[in-house]
Amino acid sequence: MKKVNIGGVPEHFNLAWYLTLKNSEYKDQNINLRWHDYHGGTGAMTKALRSGEIDMAVILTEGIVKDIIEGNPSKIVQTFVETPLIWGIHVAADSQFKTIDDIKGSRAAISRYGSGSHLMAYINAKNNNWDIENDLNFEVIKNLDGAIKGLTEGQADYFMWEKFTTKPIVDEGVFRRIDNCRSPWPCFVIAVRQEFIDNNEADLKTILDIINETTSEFKSIPSIDKTIANRYGQELEDVQEWLSLTEWSQSVMDKETLDNVQEQLYDLKIISEKVDYSNLIHKV
Incomplete structure (x- = not known):
């Protein structure tokens, strides 16, 4: 076999x-x-x-x-x-960030360089006319559990992941979703x-x-x-x-x-x- x-x-x-x-x-x-x-x-x-x-x-x-x-x-x-894919853009539930404009220049949590969460941060930046060189910063958090820890403890500021996968975490009051970004x-x-x-x-x-x-x-x-x-x-x-x-x-x-x-x-x-x-x- x-x-x-x-x-x-x-x-x-x-x-x-x-x-x-x-x-x-x-x-x-x-x-x-x-x-x-x-x-x-x-x-x-x-x-x-x-x-x-x-x-x-x-x-x-x-x-x-x-x-x-x-x-x-x-x-x-x-x-x-x-x-x-519909990527939810998430922040910690108690974060000061409320809108896409608020997270401009802050730290995106990504699973790895070259991952979807990394590459889609560029697409989101492009969609919102950010300066790609200066408005994107990254913190590697490995996976969804790492993102929960990273956002909750303030190691990173926002995290992009598939909207429906993260919905239970939003419902629990751990994440707050401030917007969505579709892969083109x-x-x-x-x-x-x-x-x-x-x-x-x-x-x-x-x-x-x-x-x-x-x-x-x-x-x-x-x-x-x-x-x-x-x-x-x-x-x-x-x-x-x-x-x-x-x-x-x-x-x-x-x-x-x-x-x-x-x-x-x-x-x-x-x-x-x-x-x-x-x-x-x-x-x-």
Whole structure:
């Protein structure tokens, strides 16, 4: 049986993977797919892809594009979530900051350099016409637990993370959300190490076929909203709103979309060069 390691964030976006694993759908095809949670998000997964710790990752578009351009020997094989990610901009509940203008020039908590929380801080700065050089400062906090500690203890001032994942923390009165920022592209893609693609393309196609079948009918799974609410500790109405806003994909990201991603990252000096579509994408 072929062993395959895949990584992703332990969030509701990835429930389809859990369901297909629970149903032994990969084992039925002689594939031992092993899921690994990466609480540190995109930065931790790009490192794991580079080291060979994982073969595949469900990862933020902007993070993997940046890392492939910087030498990560991986390719994007398809879009996973078509819709943008809604990033909540959070401060400590008792913080003096009330608006986006208030946090200009303050310290953004980020999980790692090169992570989504890092890169989206640039997008937020651009959206609000900040001076990129002078109005962005960063404190590395590793993960969501680190952000709770960092904001509460005053080590950092604001933190950007997916709105619905952090909603329970807002409801508890730990964070206060002052605004939202949407990623200007489809949020999650599936990336695979080139070595794995070269040697296991048939297995990769099987894995993609299985997950795509589940995501294509995900919203029609009976009581899926209740399943998500219970598994991820969220309010049912929040889950229902999230489901109404989220669309999965079963196709490869097109050149126009990827060119837009690169253009924006280049303008923000997040990447130093733009590369050809074929350097980023592999069509299975």
